[in-house]
Structures are given as C-alpha cells and as structure tokens.
Amino acid sequence: MCGIVGYIGSRKTAEVLMDGLKRLEYRGYDSAGIAVFHQGRIEIRRNEGKLKKLEEQIRGEGFDGKIGIGHTRWATHGRPSDENAHPHKAGRVALVHNGIIENYLPLKESLKKRGRIFTSETDTEVISHLINDFIEEGSSFPDAVKMALDKIRGSYALGILFEGDERRLIAARKESPLVIGIGEGEYFIASDIPPILPYTRDFIFMEDGEVAHLSSEGVRVFDAGGNQVSKEPKRVDWNSLMAEKGGFKHFMLKEIFEQPRAVIDTIRGRLSEEKGDVILEGVRLDLSVLKKIQRICLIACGTSFHAALVGKFLIERFCRIPVEADIGSEFRYRNPILGKDTLVVAISQSGETADTLAALREGKRHGAMTLAICNVVESSLARDADHVIYTHAGPEIGVASTKTFVTQLVILFLLALRMGRELGVLSHKDGRELIEELVRIPRLMEEMLKSSKQILEIARKYLPARDFLYLGRGINYPIALEGALKLKEISYIHAEGYPAGEMKHGPIALIDQEMPVVVLATRNEVYDKVLSNIEQVKAREGRVIALASRSDQEIGKKADDVISIPETHPSLAPILLTLPLQLLAYYMADLKGTDVDQPRNLAKSVTVE
Numbered sequence: 001m002c003g004i005v006g007y008i009g010s011r012k013t014a015e016v017l018m019d020g021l022k023r024l025e026y027r028g029y030d031s032a033g034i035a036v037f038h039q040g041r042i043e044i045r046r047n048e049g050k051l052k053k054l055e056e057q058i059r060g061e062g063f064d065g066k067i068g069i070g071h072t073r074w075a076t077h078g079r080p081s082d083e084n085a086h087p088h089k090a091g092r093v094a095l096v097h098n099g100i101i102e103n104y105l106p107l108k109e110s111l112k113k114r115g116r117i118f119t120s121e122t123d124t125e126v127i128s129h130l131i132n133d134f135i136e137e138g139s140s141f142p143d144a145v146k147m148a149l150d151k152i153r154g155s156y157a158l159g160i161l162f163e164g165d166e167r168r169l170i171a172a173r174k175e176s177p178l179v180i181g182i183g184e185g186e187y188f189i190a191s192d193i194p195p196i197l198p199y200t201r202d203f204i205f206m207e208d209g210e211v212a213h214l215s216s217e218g219v220r221v222f223d224a225g226g227n228q229v230s231k232e233p234k235r236v237d238w239n240s241l242m243a244e245k246g247g248f249k250h251f252m253l254k255e256i257f258e259q260p261r262a263v264i265d266t267i268r269g270r271l272s273e274e275k276g277d278v279i280l281e282g283v284r285l286d287l288s289v290l291k292k293i294q295r296i297c298l299i300a301c302g303t304s305f306h307a308a309l310v311g312k313f314l315i316e317r318f319c320r321i322p323v324e325a326d327i328g329s330e331f332r333y334r335n336p337i338l339g340k341d342t343l344v345v346a347i348s349q350s351g352e353t354a355d356t357l358a359a360l361r362e363g364k365r366h367g368a369m370t371l372a373i374c375n376v377v378e379s380s381l382a383r384d385a386d387h388v389i390y391t392h393a394g395p396e397i398g399v400a401s402t403k404t405f406v407t408q409l410v411i412l413f414l415l416a417l418r419m420g421r422e423l424g425v426l427s428h429k430d431g432r433e434l435i436e437e438l439v440r441i442p443r444l445m446e447e448m449l450k451s452s453k454q455i456l457e458i459a460r461k462y463l464p465a466r467d468f469l470y471l472g473r474g475i476n477y478p479i480a481l482e483g484a485l486k487l488k489e490i491s492y493i494h495a496e497g498y499p500a501g502e503m504k505h506g507p508i509a510l511i512d513q514e515m516p517v518v519v520l521a522t523r524n525e526v527y528d529k530v531l532s533n534i535e536q537v538k539a540r541e542g543r544v545i546a547l548a549s550r551s552d553q554e555i556g557k558k559a560d561d562v563i564s565i566p567e568t569h570p571s572l573a574p575i576l577l578t579l580p581l582q583l584l585a586y587y588m589a590d591l592k593g594t595d596v597d598q599p600r601n602l603a604k605s606v607t608v609e
Helices: 015-021 051-058 105-113 124-136 139-150 240-244 252-256 259-267 302-319 328-334 354-366 381-385 403-423 428-451 452-462 474-491 500-505 528-540 571-590
Strands: 002-009 031-038 041-048 067-073 088-090 093-100 156-162 165-174 179-182 189-190 204-205 210-216 218-220 296-302 323-327 342-347 368-372 388-389 467-472 494-499 517-523 543-549 561-565
Touching: 002 051, 002 156, 002 165, 002 210, 015 031, 015 051, 015 067, 015 189, 031 093, 031 494, 031 561, 041 051, 051 204, 067 093, 067 156, 093 204, 105 124, 105 156, 124 156, 124 165, 124 494, 139 165, 139 204, 139 210, 139 528, 139 571, 165 189, 179 218, 179 328, 189 210, 204 354, 218 328, 240 381, 240 517, 252 259, 252 571, 259 403, 259 428, 296 302, 296 328, 296 354, 302 474, 323 452, 328 354, 342 403, 354 368, 354 381, 368 381, 368 403, 388 403, 403 452, 403 571, 452 543, 452 561, 452 571, 467 474, 467 500, 467 528, 474 494, 474 517, 474 571, 500 528, 517 528, 517 571, 528 543, 561 571
Parallel strands: 296 323, 296 342, 342 368, 368 388, 467 494, 467 517, 517 543, 543 561
Antiparallel strands: 002 067, 002 189, 031 041, 031 067, 088 093, 093 156, 156 165, 165 210, 179 189, 179 204, 210 218
C-alpha cells in the first residue's frame, strides 16, 4: 500500500504535492518522490527514507510547471532505496504506481531483449517502459497508456505524465483505490481523500478499469473499453482526521475492514490454480531441500505466536513434518535442539521484534535453515533470514494487529500447501481444491464484515462483564487465544483463551451467569466435543456466544447469541473466525471509551527484550 498524489492547476505544484504526501505518509514510509514539469521537461526528485529528506532535497527549487505527481512508498517489489523510489521514468514518460503487476517479469525480459535499460528492481518501471515504447512507435499519449494497460496483469492505481504533453495528467485504476478531486480550475488525484481535502470537498471515485484525463479544461473519464463515461462528483464532509481513517472512527476499525483487500494482495501472483500449487518467489523449498528437513520450529511473539500455532496445525496436516511453535522470548533460553535438519520459521509483523530476531539468530548459529514471514521489506528479520516471504498487509497504524495477523495466516497456509505439494503429501486434486477455497476467502470475509451491526449489539449486551472466557478446539484453539488477547489489550477487560478440552481442568470453576463464554464452534472433526462444552457451560448458568457454521440450525437452541460463519475448508476457518472476534473486541473497547488505536502500555513493535 503506497500513497499517490497528483495535481494540475495554478498553485505551486511541488508545494501541493508535498503537502499531500505528508497527509498520506501513513500509507508508506520507505521512500518518497515527486515529478514536476519545469521548462518543458519532467524533473524528478526522490529518495529513500522519510518525507523530511525529500523536503530538504527540493527546498529552494523553483519548478515552473503547473502539473505533477508524487508518491510515498511501502515496498512490495524491490528493497527501499533511492533507485526503487517513485516516480519512475522511461524516456519521456514518468509515473507513480500503487499495486502489484503480476506479469512484470516476462514483460521486463521482453523489454530488455529490445534494448530497454532498467534502473530499479520494481515492477512499476515496466509500465513506464511499455508506455514510452508505444509512443516511440507512433501512438498518442492516451493510446499508449491504453495499450500498455492491456498488456499488464495485476492491480494498479497510476498517475502518468508525458514530456510531450505538459497540459495533461492521466490516471488509471484497477483494484487499487484512486480518487479525483474537483477544485475551481484545478484538479487532483490521490490514492485516498486526505491529501485533497484542504483544497476541495468534491470527489469522483474511480471504478476498476477506468482511465481519467485531467487537464486545465477539466476531467474526462473513460471505461475499460475506451468509452467516455459521465461521473458526477460527490460531496465529502469529513474533517482531516476522519479522512485519514477513511471515515472510520479508528484506524483499527478501518484496518479490520481492509482485511479482504490485504488477503487479495497477499495471494496475488502466488497461486497456480491450474497446477494446484503455490509460487513463493525467492524461497527455495524443492524436494531435495525438504527431504533434509526433519523438524520445523515456528518462532513468534504475541499475536504472531497465535498465527504460528495455526501454522503448526497446517504444516503437520499438509506436510506430515513434526512442527513446534515456540514463543520467541523463551526459545533461546531453553537450549533448543537445532541442526541442519531443522527449519526455523520466524514470524513478525515489523521484522524488528527483538525476541524473534534473537531466536532466528540462535537457529542460524546452530546451522538451521531460516525463513522469515514479515510485513516490512528489508527489515532486520528479512535481511538475517535465508529466505523471506512478505505479507502484503500494507502499513498498520493501530497497535493491536489485525490485518497483519490474517495475512500471516494466509502465508502459513500458502507455505504449508507449497511444501505439501512438493513432498507429495497433497495431490494435484487436493492442491486445486484448497486453492479454490482460498480464492473464495476474501469474498467470504466481506460477507462476515456485513454482520458488524449484530456484533455491536452483542458488545452492548455484554459490556458490563468483567471477565470473558474463549474456547476453541483443534486449529480453532489459537483463534480463541487471539480473540481473548484482542479483548484484553484494547478494552482492558480480563479475558482468557483456552483449548475447549481443558475447560474441565480449571476454567469451569469460574463459569457462572456473570461470565460470558465465547465458543468457536464451526463444523469440523471435533464439532461434537465443542457442543458438549457448550452444554457444560449452560449447565452452570454461563452465557454462550457461539461462532458457528451458517448451516448449523441447532446451535441456536444451546447458545445465547450466535454469529454465523460462512462455510469453508476447516483449515481456512481460522481466518473467518478472526474477524468477528476482532470486531467484538473493538466494539467493547469503543463502548468503554478506551484508546483503541494506542492502548495503554503497549507498543506497535517490541524492539527490546
């Protein structure tokens, strides 16, 4: 997730762009840059790091052009560096891009064979070369953009300039957000509303496949077929803080609702449905390597540890390799048994968690192969590991992890599937069926989020409770732990997560009419046993909130409240179960009036022991 801004008008263009980028910095903070016309040529200024560096670089420069584009980057392809920063320029074409181009490698190879020289590691540079090539072959700027877009596969929000036409800015959108601001004799583009809000309240929201031409005469929008479409601007009455949060009350709520998109970005380009297999770029896990691995250690802290516990179930089920899930802060102090036959997988949102880093380095010291799963390109964990798989959750502002947790679950599912196929534990048919189910997950997540009002009412009902118990069995047990963690860290209500089979070994003593019990009861191989737990809770006058499969018509007779979960493969149910638990925690905290985005005593990344 990156931030894009573009402007055409009579103001000082560079100042408008920099002001907009400051309001978009929450979307990307690896590098930043702007492209502005000056004396008929496109001038680019960009660098790695915070916007302050870019601001210092352009201080005192007097660009005379009235059109420009800017970008603040959150790296997906290519490490954070000056060369990989946007805008990218090829010939006379400069552009900024948010999204992922899935087929950039074959396009890049084709362009290189034709003598095109690339100066970055990004997928974005391919687009600028394609457009420039079509222009050199005689196409107009608008036609060249259309032809280039026909060749690329993936997601994009684009702002494009051409040195032969300094009166026009072209914008394009597919599966990445882009809005157009309509001012008085001036026009804007941005990947979100905040950078434009100081200048106008009137917006055109671009749809997938649309291309917009912005000039001093106005805005024209075209559909994927090249037909001009009429788009009425809509009035937005948000203040600046509301705009940053996309109209949501808190960043955490916004990020909960961003999760379907985060899952799409995380699986994009990694699935081969035809082969029933997974592509993990840069991770060498072929049969010769996997045959040497006798044991896998999953290392993480906090929420990421709960993802590791789910990963243990997935890898053992799909690969039949013994797996341990360890808390990073405990791992190296117990003198773990490690060697060349061990794969250490370290999981961290930031890639800077001190205990997880130390555990990974302990694994390397003993000769183990290491793999990092994290959300930040070129983080310490990513640099130290032998292999790295990135989640594509985008920046997460709320301290309580939401979309990073869900995307970690997705990556662990992909990793388990890839290894299972390579080892022959999963057949081609198994792989295809699992991928088909995974592809459905974002849509099912969208369905789940539509039940948010029901969950708000459940939160109101149980707000007086001082303690909660969360129960789950099998692969759903770690989600019970995660649900309890979310509730206590943002609402400050005491909550415990337990394996449901352990209820009779202690927690049952706490159950009475004052103790709500959240039970994860989707249909799987232990469903009947979970129903037995519900019966035991009700026998002690406990109140049950059940998360149950949508087709389950009987559980409503046993539970006080039921949240329906769409049917999916049991190995993917943890993803769907997570969303209502996040929402329940959020609404409880919001109703209590706590600081949801910055809970007391907590930090986003724990970089010290």
